[in-house]
Amino acid sequence: QVQLVQSGAEVKRPGASVTVSCQASGYTFENHWIHWVRQAPGQGLEWVGIINPSGGNTVYAQKFQDRVTVISDSSTSTVSLELRSLRLEDTAVYYCARDPDSGMDVWGQGTTVTVSS
């Protein structure tokens, strides 16, 4: 079945970097863009960015533009999100989600990133 499986929880210090991965299976990896969305504790959903696994082109939300990089690896069907210069307010659950050009139809299970001093 189609699924996205994310890497495990992370705890980081302010100023550090974190990488969260998302491995796709059950479909042709290059055929669908992948989003990253985050959710701070008790808050709503916030769009971070998107990558086209076929070609690697990306679009990021303005607020993350200078701190985020999303890459894809077709050999492992994996998309990775790197967030640098972490702040306390980056504490959130990070989700990857597949985009069939009509919303986000398949989601990863979420990865909790905790930034704490």
Add this chain to the structure above:
Amino acid sequence: DIQLTQSPSFLSASVGDRVTITCRASQGISKYLAWYQQTPGKAPKLLISGASTLQSGVPSRFSGSGSGTEFTLTISSLQPEDFATYYCQQFNSYPRSFGQGTKVEIK
């Protein structure tokens, strides 16, 4: 950037009630709107795309309508498993954006 405003932010309803949630866009987005349901500790689930297209496996008591700047999600007869938070999301342009959410709780 396109802002999405949902109303209400919170509603209290009983099993069997008809519930309507509204999502207003700050500019026209044609029918490029999706609705999601999220329960605590879980990833969001896509219910409706293209403003009114029900996803496979989603109960028919859910329906969506609207175009341009005003959209609605309706649950015709609320069931116990429907108590959750609902989000709209536009896919008309970048950056993608979500409404702030509507939490549906048991009265």
